Each structure stands twice: as C-alpha cells, then as structure tokens.
Amino acid sequence: MLEVEHLVKTFGSMTAVDHESFTIKPGEIMGLIGQNGAGKTTTFRMILNFLTPDSGAIRWNGHPLTAKDYDVIGYLPEERGLYPKMKVADQITYFARLRGMKAADVKAQIPEWLDRFQVKGKPTDKVKDLSKGNQQKVQLIATLIHMPKLVILDEPFSGLDPVNASVLQSGIEMLRDSGSAIIYSSHDMGNVEAISDHLVMLKNGQMVLNGTVDAIRESFGRTKLYIESGLSAEQLREFDGVEKLVAHGNEFELTLADPEVGQRIFAQATANGYIPEFRQQPPTLDEIFRTKAGAAHA
Template identity: 70%
Template sequence: MLELQGLTKTFGGQTAVHNETFSVAPGTIMGLIGQNGAGKTTTFRMILNFLHPDNGAVLWNGRPMAVQDRAFIGYLPEERGLYPKMRVADQIVFFAQLHGLSRAEALARLDKWMDRFQVKGKKTDKVKDLSKGNQQKIQLIATLIHMPKLLILDEPFSGLDPVNAGLLEDGIRLLKDNGSAIIFSSHDMSNVEEVSDHLVMLRNGEMVLNGKVGEIRQQFGRTKVYLEQPPLSDQELQDFPGVEKVVHQGTRYTLTLSDPTVGHALFEAATAKGYLPEFSQQPPTLDEIFKLKAGASA
C-alpha cells in the first residue's frame, strides 16, 4: 500500500503541496486531478523520491519509500522520453532490465504487449520511424512490461484518440486485476470517472476532494436532469420553479436544478402533458464538479 502522510513542499515562498494525506491500496486506481500548477507532478516526484518533502512521509507497505528498492515502480512522466535511434526491442529491454527483468523475459512479454496495444510497427523498427501515437504506445509498454506493483502515470491519456485511450484503460485494469496500486493524473474527467475507484483533487496544493468517485458526485446532489423530447415548451422549462438553467441541443435538454427535490415536480408536470422518452436525474458530472471546485480560472 502507498501512503502519503502530511506531505508539504515549498519552493522559495511558494507552497506547492500542503499537508497532503491519502493512501492507494493494492488493486485500486486513484485519479489525481487539479488545474495546472495544483501540485500533481510535485506529488508524483515526492512519491518517487525525486523531491524531498519539507514535512511528512511517503510509505510503501509501512516503510519509507526512500529506503525501498524501487524496481517495483512503473512511472510514465508527462514529458515522454524515448531514444529515437534505438530499435523498439532494444528500447524495451533496456527499461525492463532496469526493473529486474532479463532480456529473455522482456522479449517474451513484448509481443503480447505490442499485440494488446495494437502497435503498428515491428520490434526491429527504430523508434523514430514509428508514428507519434505508436511511439507513445512503446513508452507505455516500457512503463508496464515489468508489471509494477506501484504504477504512476502523469497525464497518460494526453494525445491519445478514443480507441487508443480505451486500449490504455484496458492495460491499466489488467495491472489493477494483478494487484497493482495505481495513481494517475488527467485533465480528461471522463477518463478519471471511467477508470478511478478513488479520487483526490488538489487546488493550489490543498486537497479539496478525497473519496470514491460515486460518493463525491452524490455529495453535490442530483441537480442535473436530462430530458429527451419533453412535452413542455422551452419557455415552460425555463419558467419552471427551481430550474436555474436550461441547455438545449437537438431533442435533448439538460436542466440545472436549485434543489434535487424539484425533480419530482418536474417529472410529474412533464409526464402529465404527454409521453417522455427519457427523464434522468443525476448528480453533476465530474467535469462540472472540477470546474466548481477549481474556480472559474480553471
């Protein structure tokens, strides 16, 4: 288990992270979110012992991270780094050996990972001859091939199209099922909501959200209503007591309520006037919560 206990880090007079405390258990995925400069990358660097906290501790299975043999960690930095003139196989073997795998073990696993991520290219290709997307897949394979017990991913979905993002999600879940503790950052709230068991949000270095994704959403109440082809007119929806905002796209409407209890009256009023193909009352999306907690500047 990864544990962060009261981490604080300052640079000059600027506090990057303050009193950060959370844990990531084996077989779970934690999403770390926050606007640019919130402290996410600083957190990762303290976990990896690249930076030393001013206060607090980072523990792995109850022991300080600084005294661990870190071969069990997989880390994908936001600033990707491959050797462009090396062949794919040599690149993967190099990183795998740094984490304790033999050349034979690395090569035996490489074919499966290239197939899993649908890499367009051969093991004998130089990295520079692959497309940007396939280079990113090779970087991911280098991070995952030794099946790390602790996996840290800094913006792993950046630049990936939906198909390849889905392949990465499958790879992350494979490690989760294998018992890895996983922590990743992302600006794409749909990825965070889809993949994460647990969520921490930082704002200016302070933790402002910490909990299971579903429980965090429920804290904000079911103030969103999604309608399709409502028998009420646009004006009736806008004038309905307790409806604060109406967004209309095609046949679909998204309503923001001042109070979740308004939903019952709205449903009765709509169905009394005719057939309603869809009525769904939900808490705010994670993207909406992020904007609310991060502030307008985000």
C-alpha cells in the same frame, strides 16, 4: 498499499503541496486531478524520491520506500523520454533490465505486449521511425512490462486519439486487475470518471476533493435533469429553481438550484402518463472540476 500522509513541499515562498493525504490499495486506481501547477507532478516526484518533502510521510506496505521497493514501481513521466535511434525491442529491454528483469525474459514477452497495445511497428524498428502515438505506447510498455505493484502515470492520455486512449485505458485496467495500485493524472475528466475508483483534486497544492467518484458527484446533489416530455421549454423555465435550460433536439437539459425541483417537474410532466425520458443525476466530474477550479475558495 501506498500511504501519503500530510505531505508538504515548498519552493521558497510558494507552497506547492500543502498537507496532502491519501491511500491507494492494491487493485485500486486513483485519479489525481487539478489545473496546471496544482501540485500533481510534485506529488509524484516526492513519491519517487526525486524531491524530498518538507514534512509528512510516504509509506509502501507500512514502511518508508526503500531502493529495493523502486524495482516494483512503474513510472511514466509527462515528459516522454526514449532513445530515438534504438530499436523498439532494445529500448524496452533496457528499461526492463533496470527493474531487474532478465533480457531473455523481456524479449520473449515483447511481441505479446506490442500486440496488446496495438503498436504499429516491429521489434526491430527504430523508435524514431514510429508515429508519436506508437512511441508513447512503447514507453508505456517499458513502464509496465515488469508488472509493477505500484504504477505512477503522469498525463498518460496526453496527445492520444480516442482509439489509442481506449487501448491505454485497457492496459491500466489490466494492471489493476493483476493487483497493482495505480495513481495517474489527467485533464480528461471522461477518462478519470470511467476508470478511477478514487480521486483527489488539488488546487494551489491543497486538497479540495477526496473520495470515490460516485460519492463526490453525489455530494453536489442531483441538480442535472434530462427530460423529454410534453412540456415545452417555456413551461420548464417557469418552474422556480430552474437555473439553466439547454435544448438537445426533443430533449431538454436543466440545471436545478435544488434537487427537489425535479419532483415538481416530474409530477407535472407525468400528469397525463408515460414520458420518453426523465433522468436526474449529479453534475458530471467535468462540471465539478470547472466549478472547483474556478472557485475563489476551496
């Protein structure tokens, strides 16, 4: 279990991380979100001991991280770093041996890992001859092949097309199911919402969201309404508390000032019986992110 407690990191007069606290349990995925410069990468670098916190504590299974503990950590930096002239198998083996694996064990597993991540290339190909997306997957394999107990991924989905992003997501879920504690950053709220058990949002180094995805969404109220009924756009706009209406064919998407407005709309829409659709739900994580990122105060 990773515990981060009241971390503070300053650079001169700038506070990059301001009393940040969270816990990640084995078999749990935590998404760390925020705009560029919010403090995400600084957080990762403090966990990895690349930076020293001004104050606060970082504990792994109840104790400060030791040099030996770093052998059970997998880290994928935002700035990808592979040796382009090395063969794929040699590249993966090199990084795995740094984590204590035997070369023979690594090489025996490489074909399975290349297949799992659908890498279009052979173990004997040079890294530079692979596409950018396949190079990313090779680096991810090098990060994960030693089956780390703690996985830190800095913008792992960056630059990946939807198919490859799905492959990566499956890989992250595989590590979670094996009991790894995983923390990753992403600007893709769809990915975060799909796979995160828990999330933290930073703004100017401060935590402005902290909790499960469902709990955070529910805390903003069920102010999104999707309805297909006999009511026209004009009739829906007439309801007091409808702040915004967008038409999607026969369906209308409404933003409500208060969740209770939905009850009045439902009563009128169903006055004559069945309607094809009525869904009332909290705002999406993407909408919440945009709200919190643009807010003047946390």
